[in-house]
């Protein structure tokens with residue numbers, strides 16, 4: 001027998017949660033499906049568990065900075081206990097979410113969903129049908145097409161490690177590599193990152209340059225090259241980078257993620273996709289199936305970040321409930337890199353602003369002498385601001401150093417709502433805080 005719903009979400013991450021609860025609140029009969037425990041990447045395998053672990057890293061980093069300045073002794077990360085601290089947050093998530101769905105009257109299914117018709121799905125032996133189906137299946141590590149790829153460990157597994165291997169290598173030098181490398185190195189592992197070209201290509205090159213000494217101080221080795229293969233035998237794991245062979249204990253995939261669509265059997269529902277991406281209208285509806293929408297990492301419409309998944313889901317719900325034709329607005333999506341110290345960005349990179357032909361001033365500099373850095377004995381602190389000449393609007397903001405991950409949100413407000421540098425400079429911020437540097441950063 002087929003179970004009938006108004007709305008079904010495939011996935012239980014941020015996008016699915018936001019959409020399902022909004023649809024249920026609007027009185028719609030809803031269902032949610034996930035083959036993994038409810039909660040999705042952010043809560044169980046991404047942002048939150050990572051940041052629980054980073055809390056331990058921050059303490060050790062602060063201790064090292066202040067040692068000899070009124071702080072004595074020695075401290076270290078106890079990885080096993082830090083993991084337990086992390087699990088105190090992550091372990092209860094799936095049950096809490098299940099209970100919340102039940103309270104909201106949402107039907108819950110555990111299994112892999114695949115389309116069997118234009119608005120119907122199979123989950124194991126269950127057949128489900130809905131007026132609207134949301135693909136919120138997130139992303140997965142992209143296939144690298146290299147020999148021995150199966151020997152790669154994924155970030156999910158890294159974040160669950162009970163014991164850190166001695167030597168960890170990251171394949172790719174983007175977000176995942178930088179954050180997990182810092183964490184592992186601070187916890188005592190030897191770390192290597194292999195990246196083709198510049199590391200952290202999503203960030204401003206000067207900001208990255210100012211951040212790089214933190215990699216060096218932790219002994220993180222950065223190898224410029226592409227990983228071409230991995231071989232494993234009883235004794236060793238060898239990562240091939242051109243002619244070079246690096247012998248390590250674990251190699252982690254950090255070379256980009258792509259929408260997780262394979263299991264869905266899109267053809268069965270006439271859902272068009274090309275090059276691993278769904279073909280969507282600007283309103284996030286499938287171009288070829290009006291019953292199907294997508295949101296978050298699966299939609300790959302905006303940057304693959306948690307606030308984007310949530311935003312997409314709200315847009316989809318509004319379009320389904322009100323037929324409003326709303327399009328997502330990715331103006332001013334901030335992003336923070338949780339290394340210690342952190343780096344953060346919002347708006348345009350300098351190169352993007354140049355390519356767009358914009359007329360703008362740049363205010364940039366490294367400031368280890370500024371009070372915010374001095375009081376923490378921090379050596380890394382810098383900013384780059386792009387201000388449009390005529391309008392005075394903040395086009396882009398890039399920060400590295402203590403507090404960058406929080407202060408960026410002030411610039412996010414400015415970029416998204418078209419505030420000018422003068423608007424920010426004339427705002428009073430509590431002193432002394434990271435935000436009280438905002439005025440200085442704007443020249």
Ligand SMILES: Cc1cc2nc3c(=O)[nH]c(=O)nc-3n(C[C@H](O)[C@H](O)[C@H](O)COP(=O)(O)OP(=O)(O)OC[C@H]3O[C@@H](n4cnc5c(N)ncnc54)[C@H](O)[C@@H]3O)c2cc1C
Nearest residue numbers: 011013014015040041042046113137138296297304305306
């Ligand atoms: C290590 C790591 C750290 C990150 N850190 C940050 C951060 O600090 N800040 C930030 O903003 N972003 C971060 N991100 C990105 C962020 O986690 C994602 O952008 C966000 O979680 C995506 O949410 P989503 O709802 O689109 O998908 P997900 O949360 O990935 O949910 C998709 C769900 O769908 C399920 N699923 C897939 N296929 C099927 C199927 N066929 N049937 C049933 N279920 C299925 C999956 O099991 C999964 O639970 C991080 C990502 C990673 C990997």
Ligand SMILES: NC(=O)c1ccc[n+]([C@@H]2O[C@H](COP(=O)([O-])OP(=O)(O)OC[C@H]3O[C@@H](n4cnc5c(N)ncnc54)[C@H](O)[C@@H]3O)[C@@H](O)[C@H]2O)c1
Nearest residue numbers: 172173174175176194195196226227254255256257304336
């Ligand atoms: N703090 C955060 O917000 C956060 C943290 C982690 C992940 N994420 C999200 O998850 C996504 C995926 O993260 P990621 O770090 O896997 O991807 P990424 O896109 O940030 O970086 C991947 C890097 O790997 C390199 N690369 C690819 N193939 C390679 C090869 N064979 N050899 C060497 N280098 C190679 C690429 O040039 C690129 O620089 C990110 O785009 C980000 O949006 C966000």
